[in-house]
Amino acid sequence: MRTLFKPNHPLRQINSFKFAFEGIFHAFLSEPNFRIQLFIVAVSIILGKVYEITRIEWSFIVICSGFLLFMELINTVIEEIMDRFMKNLNDGVKIIKDVSAAAVLIAALTFLVNFSLIFGPRIFG
Numbered sequence: 001m002r003t004l005f006k007p008n009h010p011l012r013q014i015n016s017f018k019f020a021f022e023g024i025f026h027a028f029l030s031e032p033n034f035r036i037q038l039f040i041v042a043v044s045i046i047l048g049k050v051y052e053i054t055r056i057e058w059s060f061i062v063i064c065s066g067f068l069l070f071m072e073l074i075n076t077v078i079e080e081i082m083d084r085f086m087k088n089l090n091d092g093v094k095i096i097k098d099v100s101a102a103a104v105l106i107a108a109l110t111f112l113v114n115f116s117l118i119f120g121p122r123i124f125g
Contacts, residue, residue: 027076033104034072041065044115051122060118064111071107075100 027034044061047053053061078100086093 023073027073031072031076034069034076037068037072037108040111041069044119047119047122051119053118057118060114064107064114068104068107068111071104075104 028038044065048058048061079097082093082097
């Protein structure tokens, strides 16, 4: 199969960004947990501005936020694959989906710990 553009052509690069943003938009529209996590990230950004956190604290917020959203997107992909290609729910599919959800839970707990370490003393201290 011949492609219209070479692999490194700028238009292909632009399309790859377009497809990535479509994926984020799809997750935003179809995944309630993704919306909740985006809201939590937005709150942490607002609190970071209000409390004037340090650059190191910002880096922890950015890394944990990215990790959390990344894991939610990966979980969405795994669930979509399992739902589309494994029509019959069996123990193997359940385990795959449960472990994928557990990965998101670990990311969320990591975010929560860092959020608490950064903002806890400022809010409650």
